[in-house]
Amino acid sequence: MIDDLRTVASGTTFDCDLCIIGAGAAGITIARQFLGGPHSVVLLESGGLTFEPETQALYDFENVGLPRIRDTRYRYFGGTTNVWDGRCAQLSAIDFRARPWVAYSGWPINGDDLQPFSDAAHAACGLAVNAQQDQLAALLGITLPDLDGAKLQPRFWQFAPQGPLRFGPAHHAELAASHNVRVLLHANATQLQATPDGGRVHSVDIRTLGGVAGRVRARLVVLCCGGIENARVLLLSNSVAARGLGNDKDLVGRFLMDHPRRACAEIVPRDNYWFQDMFATYRHRTGARLLLGVELSPELQKREALLNCGALFFSKADETSGTLALLRLLGRSASTPASSELARDVWRVMSDLDEVIVNVRRRFLAPGKDVIVSPDSTIMLSDVEQAPNRDSRVSLAGDRDALNLQRARIDWRISDQERRTMRALAVAVGQEFGRMNVARVKLDDWLMAEDSTPAYYEAHHHMGTTRMAANPDSGVVTRDCQVFGIDNLYVAGSSVFPTSGHVNPTLTIVMLSLRLAAHLSARL
Amino acid sequence: MCRPLRWIVGAIDREPALPRPLVQAYLARGGSERRAAAFLASARRRSARLGVALTQEVAEHRRADFQTGNTLLLDGWIVAESEVLFVTGLDPAVRPAA
Numbered sequence: 001m002i003d004d005l006r007t008v009a010s011g012t013t014f015d016c017d018l019c020i021i022g023a024g025a026a027g028i029t030i031a032r033q034f035l036g037g038p039h040s041v042v043l044l045e046s047g048g049l050t051f052e053p054e055t056q057a058l059y060d061f062e063n064v065g066l067p068r069i070r071d072t073r074y075r076y077f078g079g080t081t082n083v084w085d086g087r088c089a090q091l092s093a094i095d096f097r098a099r100p101w102v103a104y105s106g107w108p109i110n111g112d113d114l115q116p117f118s119d120a121a122h123a124a125c126g127l128a129v130n131a132q133q134d135q136l137a138a139l140l141g142i143t144l145p146d147l148d149g150a151k152l153q154p155r156f157w158q159f160a161p162q163g164p165l166r167f168g169p170a171h172h173a174e175l176a177a178s179h180n181v182r183v184l185l186h187a188n189a190t191q192l193q194a195t196p197d198g199g200r201v202h203s204v205d206i207r208t209l210g211g212v213a214g215r216v217r218a219r220l221v222v223l224c225c226g227g228i229e230n231a232r233v234l235l236l237s238n239s240v241a242a243r244g245l246g247n248d249k250d251l252v253g254r255f256l257m258d259h260p261r262r263a264c265a266e267i268v269p270r271d272n273y274w275f276q277d278m279f280a281t282y283r284h285r286t287g288a289r290l291l292l293g294v295e296l297s298p299e300l301q302k303r304e305a306l307l308n309c310g311a312l313f314f315s316k317a318d319e320t321s322g323t324l325a326l327l328r329l330l331g332r333s334a335s336t337p338a339s340s341e342l343a344r345d346v347w348r349v350m351s352d353l354d355e356v357i358v359n360v361r362r363r364f365l366a367p368g369k370d371v372i373v374s375p376d377s378t379i380m381l382s383d384v385e386q387a388p389n390r391d392s393r394v395s396l397a398g399d400r401d402a403l404n405l406q407r408a409r410i411d412w413r414i415s416d417q418e419r420r421t422m423r424a425l426a427v428a429v430g431q432e433f434g435r436m437n438v439a440r441v442k443l444d445d446w447l448m449a450e451d452s453t454p455a456y457y458e459a460h461h462h463m464g465t466t467r468m469a470a471n472p473d474s475g476v477v478t479r480d481c482q483v484f485g486i487d488n489l490y491v492a493g494s495s496v497f498p499t500s501g502h503v504n505p506t507l508t509i510v511m512l513s514l515r516l517a518a519h520l521s522a523r524l
Numbered sequence: 525m526c527r528p529l530r531w532i533v534g535a536i537d538r539e540p541a542l543p544r545p546l547v548q549a550y551l552a553r554g555g556s557e558r559r560a561a562a563f564l565a566s567a568r569r570r571s572a573r574l575g576v577a578l579t580q581e582v583a584e585h586r587r588a589d590f591q592t593g594n595t596l597l598l599d600g601w602i603v604a605e606s607e608v609l610f611v612t613g614l615d616p617a618v619r620p621a622a
Contacts, residue, residue: 148591427595430602435590442600 002176004048005187005208012214014184016040017524019204019218021189021233024079025506026492026513027224028167029124031181033517035174039524041181042216044206046188047076049168054209054402058188061228062397065411066453072460073226077185078168080226080460081506086164087291088125088507089157090118094298094308095385095501101305102417104255104388105499108470108479117514124510126160126170128286136290140282146436147294151428155295155310157503161287187214188403192221192237192245192489201245201489209402220520222490224513227256227462230495231394232408234466234476234483246466246476246483253394255464256410257386257500260418260456264447265426267313267378269439273358276372279313295502296425307385307421310502311429315375322352323359323373380441382425383459385502387417394465412458419454423447461505463494481516492516549598550608557612564613582610 018034020027023045031043047055056075074080091111098106122130129139136156137144144154175183184206191205193215204216223230231253235244244252269275282290295310317324325348328341349356352374359371386392397409423443430441446454469475472484477496483489492513494505501508551557571581585606589595594605 427597427602431590431593431595434595434602434604435587437587441602443597443602445600448597448600 001178001181002172002183002185004185005206005212005214006185006210008212008214010212010214013203014042014182014214014216016042016182016216016218017220018042018520019216019221020044020224021204021222022046022079022224022226022229022493023077023168023183024224024226024493025081025167026509027222028078028171028175029510029513030222030224030492030517030520031175031183032124032171033514033521035178035181037180037521039180039521042218043175043181043183044187044189044204044216045077045183045185048185049077049172051076051082055186058401058403059229060401061408061410062399063410063412065392065413067455068410068412068458073228073462076168077172077183078166081165081167084164084506086126086159087157087504088122088127088159089155089503090511091501091503091508092295092298092308094301095499099302101302102307102387102499104390104474107498108468113479114508114511114515117511117518120514121507121511124514125507126162126165127158127507128161128288129158129284129290140284140290142282144292145278145438147432148435149297150299151297152294152300152425152432153297155293155503157291157293157312159281159289159291161289184216189225189233190236190403190405191239192233194237194240194245194486196240198240198245199485200487207403218488220488220490220523222492222516222520223466224492226493227465227495228394228408228410230491230493231465232396235394235396236405245489246486248485249472251467251474251476253465254390254392255388255467255498256392256394256412256462257388257464257497258412259383259459259461259500259502259504260386260414260422261381261383261459262422262444262446262454262456263379264311264382264422264444265380265429266442266444267380267429267433267439268442269378270437272315272375272378273372275313275378275439276315276375281370294425294429296421296428300424300428304424305417306424307387307417308502309382309384309421309425311380311382311425313378313380315373315378317373318376320348320352321373322349322356323371325349325352326356326359327371380426380429382422383502384418384421384425385500387415388464388467388499389413389415414453414456416450416453418456419447419450459504461494461500463497463500463505466491466495467498468496469498480519481512490516490520546598546601546603546608547612550596550612553598555608555612560609560612562613563606563609567610582606585610 017039018041020043034041074082096107096110186208187206189204190207192201193203201221207213234252237245293312325345392413395409396406426443433439466476468477477491481490567581571578586604589604589606
């Protein structure tokens with residue numbers, strides 16, 4: 001069922017077996033595992049079913065670290081899956097390992113612990129193909145570039161056939177029809193109330209922006225509020241533990257990571273058509289789209305003490321291309337030519353007939369492939385793993401939000417290891433493309449500047465602030481995502497990642513959530 | 525931007541390739557014309573001995589350099605040392621224009 005706290009009498013207490021705080025990818029995934037079961041579940045959502053500016057404003061934060069371009073977290077039913085582009089990939093085996101050259105690296109679990117949940121996670125994300133990286137080329141019927149595996153390896157990212165899965169709309173009906181899972185909209189968790197010894201959470205205080213207050217009493221509680229808010233809620237829950245719940249070791253909010261993102265190099269292909277065809281989006285017969293890029297090999301990471309890093313190649317189309325002109329003339333392009341442009345576009349088609357013919361042939365001989373257009377330029381765009389750093393953190397700011405709760409203060413810090421890693425990847429790409437004689441590579445100037453902190457784009461993947469560890473001296477949650485020292489409090493989402501890898505985190509979030517749901521189910 | 529590189533990609537088999545600014549960058553950072561001349565002479569002798577074109581001989585060196593990581597970063601471009609030596613070793617009058 002779907003209820004709204006605004007319509008409930010203030011002071012209401014909701015009793016349940018499991019309280020899930022946050023209805024994004026993690027929270028909805030966990031809640032769905034209990035649909036139709038014997039256990040009662042309350043799924044709290046701060047917002048409504050659609051975007052509301054006043055709720056979104058609760059995410060406003062104070063930034064004291066590296067510049068952040070914009071905040072792309074979304075605070076309504078479905079969370080940030082309401083806007084994500086749906087790109088998914090699994091972490092590599094090396095991402096889970098303790099690496100002597102990466103401080104604080106090493107998960108207390110490995111990829112094998114997540115594999116039992118891989119099929120279900122792919123399905124939950126709407127993905128049609130679940131296969132290992134080295135099996136995907138065969139599934140697609142393609143031959144990969146002959147990269148030197150000691151330096152580089154191919155890397156696929158996958159998109160769902162129907163486009164990005166919006167978890168809110170996709171699962172609204174089944175949650176609304178449920179008799180044991182109650183979604184409570186406009187219910188902001190303001191504080192987790194712990195027993196006097198701090199060993200259990202006995203209830204969750206909730207409140208609407210309009211002042212309706214209540215609480216949820218649950219046997220088990222799971223925080224699923226995202227990489228910044230998970231830490232914030234724990235820090236705000238300080239009625240028993242002055243430094244916040246689970247924060248005895250001053251680790252909550254620390255180790256904030258994102259995927260620093262930046263264009264690293266210009267690529268000059270020998271044959272633009274070959275290059276665009278190879279590093280392209282492939283369509284599997286299921287409709288899945290798989291995007292091919294490259295990543296650093298584990299051997300090179302170890303040899304040069306690098307982080308993990310991947311790259312995609314993007315071509316900026318030459319606007320005078322005959323193919324683009326033809327698409328405009330046929331009304332197949334987003335931009336329809338003005339009448340004054342018609343003659344010019346006809347001329348462009350006529351003067352670029354070789355490319356037009358190539359694409360017409362592709363249309364009939366390779367219908368799943370995109371058109372290829374002479375590029376004005378081709379760039380290499382990289383996402384790099386961020387080295388865990390204690391001083392990169394989320395803490396509480398002095399000013400307060402509309403619920404009178406202290407806002408998050410974000411101090412995002414990046415070391416030089418990330419720049420060095422991106423440079424090594426660009427050099428490896430340059431050497432490999434040179435060896436294969438398929439392209440030349442020019443590194444961007446910023447990669448050479450060793451004495452300055454580069455300006456990165458954040459990928460909006462907030463991770464690490466309640467990191468998973470083998471013991472409470474090293475992290476906030478156990479290998480089962482239980483907050484150390486608090487018997488019934490769990491955390492789901494990318495805030496538990498001890499290290500980030502370089503790939504988009506959602507698929508891993510969903511795998512971890514399914515694993516956690518199985519654990520919670522066994523406990524209830 | 526060294527646009528001539530767009531022209532030379534894959535073309536070293538046919539003619540001297542690297543544009544002049546990269547040769548100048550190589551020399552400016554201490555590259556040796558004497559070493560380049562020695563490389564060119566050696567490549568000529570070897571190509572004559574094997575009966576292959578000089579540019580084919582240089583292309584083999586280039587492939588090996590990229591494989592082993594024997595590369596230089598000149599104005600941001602990643603180039604094989606052998607191709608820099610080859611072009612630098614040529615008589616300046618033969619080197620490509622910028």
